[in-house]
Structures are given as C-alpha cells and as structure tokens.
Amino acid sequence: MSQQPAPSPELTHRTVPSPAGRIHLVEQGTGPLVLLLHGFPESWYSWRHQLPVLAAAGFRAAAIDVRGYGRSSRPGDVAAYRMRELVEDNAAVVHALGERSAVVIGHDWGATIAANSALIRPDVFRAVGLLSVPYTPRGGPRPSEVFAGMGGGEEFYVSRFQEPGRAEAEIEPDVRGWLAGFYAAFSADTMPAPDAPDPHFAGPGATLRERFPGRRPGWLGEAELDFYAGEFERTGMSGALNRYRNMDRDWEDLADFDGAPVTQPSLFLGGSLDASTTWLADAVAAYPTTLPGLVSSHILDGCGHWIQQERPEEVNPILTDWLASLPV
Template sequence: MRSEPTSVLRHRIVEAPAGRLHLAEQGTGPLVLLVHGFPESWYSWRRQLPALAAAGFRAVAIDVRGYGRSSKPAATDAYRMLDLVADNVAVVRALGEESAVVVGHDWGSNIAAASALLHPEVFRAAGLLSVPYAPPGGPRPTDVFDHIGGPDQEFYVSYFQEPGRAESEIEPDVRGWLAGFYAALSADTMPAEGEPDPHFVAPGGQLRDRFPDGPLPGWLSEEELDVYAAEFERTGLTGALNRYRNMDRDWEDLAPHSGAAIKQPSLFIGGTLDASTTWMSDAIDAFPATLPALSAAHLLDGCGHWIQQERPDEVNRLLTDWLATLEH
C-alpha cells in the first residue's frame, strides 16, 4: 500500500554552487534525480514524480541553474557542464544522501551522463532520455555546427551562440514561441517529411519561421503551456540559452575524459521520430563500448522528442522496471 508521503509533492530550495536550486520532491526511498532539458523546467517530470514515488523511490526534479526558481548567474561561462555537474552533486548532499540514480532528458541527458562520468561515487546509475551518450572528444563543437546545413541555412545550435540573438526572437512572445517549438518536435504536430526542417534558420530569418502553425501537441494542454510560459516570461531565456554557449568550453574542460565510457548501470530511451536519435544513431550503435553496463536501449516507435511527456506511461514503466533491477 502506498504511504501518504508519496502522494504529496513538496517544493524546496537548497544551496548549491549556482547559488540556490529549486526542486520538486515526491516519495521516499532511494534517490532518483531528474534533470530537464531545453526549454523546460522541473515541470517536465510532472508525470514521472508520482509514478516513481508510488514505486518506492524518492523522486526529485530540479530546476537547472538559469531556469525557473533556481538562481541565474549573470556570467555566460557560469553554465558550463562542470558547474551543472557540481550543482547535481550539491543537491544529493543537501538532501542528506550519499548517492543517487540520475535521469536526464535532452540537455539533461548530457548533464546526467557527465555527472555519472565525473562522479561515479555519487551517481551509481544513469538514465538517458532522447539524447544518447557520446563520449567527450572529437572536433570543436562550434566548428561542427557551422558546417551543418550548408550555406543556405543555419543550424539552430549555431543560431543560439550569439548572446541576445535568440532572446530577441523568443522573449517578445514567449508563449507563442514555446508552443511552436514544442509542436515542431512532437510526433503528432511536427512538420511532414519534405517540409522545411525547424532545426534550421534561413538567412535573415528566425527559427520560428518553420514552426507549425496549428494545434498544440496532444501531450500539452493550454494550462500546461501556461506553466512553462509563465516561468520563462519571468526569467527570460538567457540562462537557458547559455547552456548552448558553453559547448566549446565543455569540450576543453572534458578533454581529459576523451573517449571515456560510463561504467555504471545505464538505460537509454529515445523516440524513432526524434532528430536526436536519428542524427546520433552512430552514438547508439557505439553503446556496447561507451555504455558497457547498459541495461537496455529502447526506441519508442512513432515518438518525438518530448519523450517523458509524449509517452508518460511507457516511460514510467521502463524507468521503474529498470530502477527495480538496481542495487540500492
């Protein structure tokens, strides 16, 4: 029988290198730290928190620094991966725990992977959603992104590099931009094959020029969109976008770990209609070497990018089944 604490969602603030980090917590038991991606918040895990709590876990979803109710350092280089990993370690310690399983989606997947790689003594397992693990190393990221798309269009990651540029597109209409961005990467509303790719910007254009102009995706209600929009209308987008602006710094910081595998137990869940999994199919193929303790890699047929929101029941089942196999 489920105990009463699992039914109560609690919000709290903890001290961390970022300054202060907000988190939402539900349940008791082994700690599972949930890390969101762009452009989201702790709220993207709203359908996982009660399911993990009911399964006997202490589920904690954070607002990554720069998002929501967490601190938003002013310096662009305060959003490098090493800082985000330090925040995760601080959360585990602030919650009075020695270790945790870390689960991330989108950028949160990269943060979760780096947390497990750099602090295996704290993060005893890693669940990665949507973005597969690719070890540090290779060419400088911005050099790679500059050549994606060719001369006729600009890759969105390159578009995000210049401070203020994407903000000037997004912030005058945060709610409308978010609605379009979420729809562009959702299975039921994404542009059809052959239509302009919303991951790219035409010369002189904006990213939103290629967003679908139609209904919200099925997983997102007007009220849920209001929650996301209200947070970003309050905070702005700079803290969130600064994650993209540190990719070259991360490349330098993590160079000592070039090619390194994550040796703890791991899980990957992706969507077959998500560009993150199709573009990075080579990384998935390399999992036997890069994730040697991988329990399973699941590709959900017909699923887009927002995987834990598009397919909450399936993701909850896969997560809880995997968590149950881990030593606590």
C-alpha cells in the same frame, strides 16, 4: 490566460544550496534517491507524470530546475553554465537532501548533464538514465566547428543560439507563442512532414519560428503551456540558452575524459521520430563501448522528442522496471 495547474499536495517544493547559489527542486516519495534533470526549454514540471509514479514505486524522486531556470539561481556570467558547474550543482543537491548517492535521469540537455554527472562524479551517481539524447563521449573537433558546417546555406539552431541576446530577441517578445511552436516542431503529432523545411534550421535572414507548426501537440494543453510560458516570461531565456553557449568550453574542460565510457548501470530511451535520437544513431550503436553498463535500450515507435511528456504510459514502466533492477 488560464491559471497554472496546482501542484499535488504530495509534492514538496524546496530550495537547497549549491555552487550556483540555490537549486529549486520538487520531490515526492521516500526510498532511494532519483534525481531528474530536464532539458531545453523546460523545467522540473516536465517530470510531472513521473514524480508520482516513481514515488509509488518506492523511490524518492526529485526533479530540479537546472541552473538558469525557474526558481534556481541564474548567474549573470555565461561561463557559469559550463558542464562541470552543472555537475557540481547536482552533487550538491544529492548531499543537501541528506543522501550520499543517487540515480540520475535526464532528458535532452538533461541527458547530457546526467551522463557527465555519472562520468565526473561516479562517487555520487551510481546509475544513469538517458532520454532522447544518446551519450557521446568527448572527442573530435570543437562543437562550434561541427555545427557551423551543418545545413549548407542555412543556419543550425545551435549555432544561432551562440551569440548572447540574439535568440532572446526572437523569443522574448512572444515567449508563449515561440514555446508552443518549438514544442510542436518536435512532437510526433505536429512535427513538419519529412519533405517540409526543417525547423532545426533557419534560412538566411529568417527566424526559426517561421518553420514552426501552427498546431499544438496533444500533450500540451492550456495549463501546461501556461506553466512553461509563465516560468520563462518571469526569468527570461538567457539562463536556459547559456547552456548552448558553453559547448566549446565543455570540450576544453573535459579533455581528460576524451573518449571515456560511462560504466555505471545505464538506460536509454529514444523516439523513432526524434532527430536527437536518429541523428545520433551511430552513438547508440556504439553503446557496447561507450555505455558498457547498459541494462536496457528502447526506441518508442512513432514518438517525438518530448518523450516523457508525449508517452508517459510507456516511459514510466520502463523507468520503474529499470530502477527496481538496480542494486541499492
């Protein structure tokens, strides 16, 4: 296995106190604070292409390891990964960095956490950027009921992740191989053809991995895969998977926010080939109601799910232009 890539000397690693215990973050630059939240199964490292660009544009960019990942605390209780807890982690990071407010930007699960951070703590988060996963207000039936009805006779990956230990048993014997396949399954240059079996689902008695491509996407070199695999080989997968295991708790916890819009200035970026974006096309269409502060919305043609890693040359100027447009 090749050595993990050395961080730029301009990057500063630190841990700060939070309700989780500690949150690890990597920051670069000075200026207005921008908090960057990763998704599953990633880490602060998924923002490696954005940190120096945001810093050069005059911002203090801080990419965290979300609770359960990397060097951040990993509580043993599954319920410790509910949305309200993650929102309070984010607010604690802002305050620990000596700031009163921040812009929050998230990808994948990080986008959902970012939107809820803006919704629940508007006193801290003055603007929100969402990558890949659109904002959908709380509402409708319990999420577990929705996911159980998907796929016909096949099992949706979110349902598969619900039982503690089950997904871990598939992933942890070969973390590196599973991650490589998962990243490839949802990258534009390696995802299965539209008429191939969908890797979001597993057939009866099968695993998700059986539908993963055998090729590696262009953005994922040896060094990148080594970094991600090294993190999850060290921590295990349970902390990351526990986010999925709180979706019904979130539905209960956020009842007071049923249908609530996020009103701060906002940005959305999605990929035209990303199911996380295309399946939620109705949510994007509802933005005039659900994101009334939307400043700009972009769908990158031919882009998959890992948007800021697949297409940083397009994502970075969109982010910096939007950030520059925000009142301080």
